[in-house]
Amino acid sequence: MERTMKLPKRVASMPLRFHGGIVALAALLVFNSLFTPNFLQLQTLFVNISQVATIAIVAMGMTLVIATGGIDLSVGAVMALAGALAPLIFLSDLGAANPALGVALAIMLPLLVAGLCGVFNGVMVAVLNVQPIIATLILFISGRGIAQVLTNGNLQTFSNPSFSYLGTGKILGLPFQGWLALVIACVLFWVITRATWGRYLLAIGGNERAAFLSGGPVRRVKIGAYVICAVLSGFAGLIVVAINSASDAARNGNLMELDAIAAAVVGGALLQGGRAPIFGAILGAVIIQLVKYTLLANGVEDEVALIAKAAIIILAVWMQQFRRT
Amino acid sequence: MNALVSMSGIEKSFAGVPALSQASLEIAPGEVHALIGQNGAGKSTMIKVLTGVYRRDSGSVVIGRGESEISSPREAQEAGIATIYQELNLVPLRSVTENIIMGYEPKRLGLFVDWREGNKRAREVLARFGIDIDVTEPLGNFSTAIQQLVAIARAVSLEAKLVIMDEPTSSLDASEVEVLFGVVRELKNQGVSVLYVSHFLDELFQICDRVTTMRDGRTVSTRIVSETKKLEMIADMLGRNTDEIAAEGMTDFAGAKAKRGSILLRSENVCSGPRLTHFDLTLHRGEIVGLGGLLGSGRTEAARALFGVDALEDGVIELDGHTGQPSGPDEAISKRIGFLTEDRKAEGIIPDMSVRENMTLALLPKLAKRGQIDFERERAIVDGFISDLGIKAAHMDQPIRELSGGNQQKVLLARWLATEPDILILDEPTRGVDVGAKREIQSFIRSYVDKGFGVVLISSEFEELVEGADRIVVMHEGRSVTELANPGITGNILVGALAHHDAGADTWNAQ
Incomplete structure (x- = not known):
């Protein structure tokens, strides 16, 4: 009792399920260090960080969209689209002639296209009042199709060390994309807690009519959330391509929407909106990644891993319902 | 039977x-x-x-x-x-x-x-x-x-x-x-x-x-x-x-005019749809104009039209001498209008947000420097209103849903007072709040007006209108039909004005 009293107010009022997430993470770590061979090695850490980063990056974007009371099913397709564009650009004649410019454009242009996808989603939802699940279903279906058309359905392999840095580079011995995810998290956390945009985001998710009648720029903020989510998905798509030194439009980001939604929900996002736990999304992504890894490393088949993931989502949603009553 | x-x-x-x-x-x-x-x-x-x-x-x-x-x-x-x-x-x-x-x-x-x-x-x-x-x-x-x-x-x-x-x-x-x-x-x-x-x-x-x-x-x-x-x-x-209503309803409504300043707001022949077909109103600095009428008479619709929520189909709104309806709540706020909505739960509070965040929601654009919220100023402003309005909350970071109805309403009133509007539209400001908070809210409204601002007051409670408003625009089926002026309005005069407009129904009945 005495100890909790001394906790800073913010920590003490943190939602229960966030603690629940930390407990789950601790349990996973303990289990793995006891039963998974070679778990406590640096190599394992690298593998997990490099894989969790893409889920975490997309999950943070998803968290913003969910905070408005929406959902974005198109994140995986946007990953595929951005991922397919990048090699096309730096493998083109222009890219080959100017390697530096080629790589720069191969990062900027796909992100721009991803952003336009976000504008499309946002306008559908915020201006045309289409249900988010339907609005984003459009790109969910067509985005990957466009990516496959662009690449004629072929796997594009390449060797471009500067581009591959996105997925294989290391800073202070840790994977670049892990640092990237961390930087994005810090920026978004700042935006949510300090910027007017973040305040409006939470207000709109909490009570859209009240936010509108208080002068909140509802449309702009909602479109912004979808744009950020799409750009982050684009980033993730580039990272996957960089890790593999190959772009496979059919597989890049496949089922990512489910991982991202699951991570956001496990991290404490409320599907009805009004809450944007950015670091929660990272925690959720780590838990999902660790469950996948645990099962894989212990010889459980991939299909079973899907069931385990479903169980986590059910558990997280159940905890939300439990808290609400 | x-x-x-x-x-x-x-x-x-x-x-x-x-x-x-x-x-x-x-x-x-x-x-x-x-x-x-x-x-x-x-x-x-x-x-x-x-x-x-x-x-x-x-x-x-x-x-x-x-x-x-x-x-x-x-x-x-x-x-x-x-x-x-x-x-x-x-x-x-x-x-x-x-x-x-x-x-x-x-x-x-x-x-x-x-x-x-x-x-x-x-x-x-x-x-x-x-x-x-x-x-x-x-x-x-x-x-x-x-x-x-x-x-x-x-x-x-x-x-x-x-x-x-x-x-x-x-x-x-x-x-x-x-x-x-x-x-x-x-x-x-x-x-x-x-x-x-x-x-x-x-x-x-x-x-x-x-x-x-x-x-x-x-x-x-x-x-x-x-x-x-x-x-x-x-x-x-x-x-x-009924006798009182009938007797007083017959009297001449021309009462003494309240002391008032320049015209803040004028609406002429405003129509926003079938529920608001003809609305005239003039609001001066330093006065409270009440909107009286039964339910469905178009009072809330009038407020929504003035605040730019419902677009005009016809008519003119003039703010501080400039013609033009605000394009939406954001523009209305920047033109110094505030609108305390009737339905506190659906259109007012953001339940999971704190007292502080709820209170500064409309003020947010003015609280920000390059998109960043000035927390120090925010806390100072919120602190000021909590003590001025006597808001009872454990601390300013308490979620607003944990407050009583009266205190929630004070927070929402503060949300609008904080923007320092010239015109404050209050739709049922004391509905569902306890008697004590009601008196307090009413006195804040009066002292605000005394500083030279204007208030449009909507209330189903006739006492509130009669005692609070300097003038009352009586509405009936989407139209403003009569105007009464204080001093001299009594509850019965107001009811009489509502009823007398319906003389037609009585004749119909007599047939």
């Missing part, structure tokens, strides 16, 4: 707050019975007790011969009571026939739905009301009025003895209302009783036999409509003496 439904001594409380006390209602077979009352008078609670949605605390409900223990809507339906809600509980994507026979389908071989028979039945039921439509079309293809009639037809086909209609005309146009009235008369001819709940008193004279008036959870009168004047109904609803 053998009553079809007889409710007496009904008591019902919610969390210790009485919603009904000693309420009663008696409906005769084959009669059209109106139930009227101000908002919160207990009409809907009464209906929900009758239909088994709520369980009564005490009292008796007799339906037909026996004491009824209806405890669910299903049982009510089986007892012959059908309710037509404003929000229709039908399936728009399925055919008219399916909607009428749902749950009671005629079967062939005990297994398959006999559509030929079903369609025939549906057509027959509708024909009884003179409606001839293609019953195989999806219900959603038809107008609201037809859908409502289909709901009624379904009720009749289930051999309802009593059909309850809750505000049935609120979304119908004039010709559709006529069709509905035809159906109500036809129900009556067939011996079905109708309980008719409406805010539009004029309608009652056209179709109702008797009217029961409720006020503050009690039944105050049951009258025969053809022997009642509209003025008497209003007097019952508001708890006033």
Whole structure:
């Protein structure tokens, strides 16, 4: 009792399920260090960080969209689209002639296209009042199709060390994309807690009519959330391509929407909106990644891993319902 | 007379707050019975007790011969009571026939739905009301009025003895209302009783036999409509003496003008749709102008038009000498207008956000430097209002949902005071708050106006308007009809102004 009293107010009022997430993470770590061979090695850490980063990056974007009371099913397709564009650009004649410019454009242009996808989603939802699940279903279906058309359905392999840095580079011995995810998290956390945009985001998710009648720029903020989510998905798509030194439009980001939604929900996002736990999304992504890894490393088949993931989502949603009553 | 439904001594409380006390209602077979009352008078609670949605605390409900223990809507339906809600509980994507026979389908071989028979039945039921439509079309293809009639037809086909209609005309146009009235008369001819709940008193004279008036959870009168004047109904609803109303209503309204500054806001011939057709208002610095009128008279719609929520179809709004309606709440706020909405829960608070965040929501653009919130200033401002308005909260970071209604309302008032608006529109600022908070809120409003700002005050409580407003614009059915000026307004003068505008109804009644 005495100890909790001394906790800073913010920590003490943190939602229960966030603690629940930390407990789950601790349990996973303990289990793995006891039963998974070679778990406590640096190599394992690298593998997990490099894989969790893409889920975490997309999950943070998803968290913003969910905070408005929406959902974005198109994140995986946007990953595929951005991922397919990048090699096309730096493998083109222009890219080959100017390697530096080629790589720069191969990062900027796909992100721009991803952003336009976000504008499309946002306008559908915020201006045309289409249900988010339907609005984003459009790109969910067509985005990957466009990516496959662009690449004629072929796997594009390449060797471009500067581009591959996105997925294989290391800073202070840790994977670049892990640092990237961390930087994005810090920026978004700042935006949510300090910027007017973040305040409006939470207000709109909490009570859209009240936010509108208080002068909140509802449309702009909602479109912004979808744009950020799409750009982050684009980033993730580039990272996957960089890790593999190959772009496979059919597989890049496949089922990512489910991982991202699951991570956001496990991290404490409320599907009805009004809450944007950015670091929660990272925690959720780590838990999902660790469950996948645990099962894989212990010889459980991939299909079973899907069931385990479903169980986590059910558990997280159940905890939300439990808290609400 | 053998009553079809007889409710007496009904008591019902919610969390210790009485919603009904000693309420009663008696409906005769084959009669059209109106139930009227101000908002919160207990009409809907009464209906929900009758239909088994709520369980009564005490009292008796007799339906037909026996004491009824209806405890669910299903049982009510089986007892012959059908309710037509404003929000229709039908399936728009399925055919008219399916909607009428749902749950009671005629079967062939005990297994398959006999559509030929079903369609025939549906057509027959509708024909009884003179409606001839293609019953195989999806219900959603038809107008609201037809859908409502289909709901009624379904009720009749289930051999309802009593059909309850809750505000049935609120979304119908004039010709559709006529069709509905035809159906109500036809129900009556067939011996079905109708309980008719409406805010539009004029309608009652056209179709109702008797009217029961409720006020503050009690039944105050049951009258025969053809022997009642509209003025008497209003007097019952508001708890006033008709003689007083009539006498004072006759006096000249030209009172002394309040001291006032330059014109802040002028609206002329403003129309934003069928619920607000003609609205004139002039607001000066340093005055409170009240909007009086019964429910559905267009008061809230007027506020929404001024704040740029509903676009104008016609008319002019002039703010501080410049013509033009604000394009939306954000522009209205930047033009120094504030709008405290009527529905605190749906349009006011953001329940999970803190007192601080709720209070500074409208001020946010001014609190930010390059998109970043100035927390130091925010806390100072919030601190100031918490002590000025006496808001009782554990700390400013407490979620607003944990506060009492009165304190929530003070936070919302502070949300608008913080933007320092020239014009503050207050829609029912003291509804649902306790007496103490009410007095405080009223005195803040007065002291704000004394600083040279203007307030538009909407209230269903006539005392609040009479005591609070310098002038009162009286509204009726979407139009501003009269203007009264203080000093000199009394509650009875105000009620008289409302009632006298309806002289036409009384003459109609006298025929």
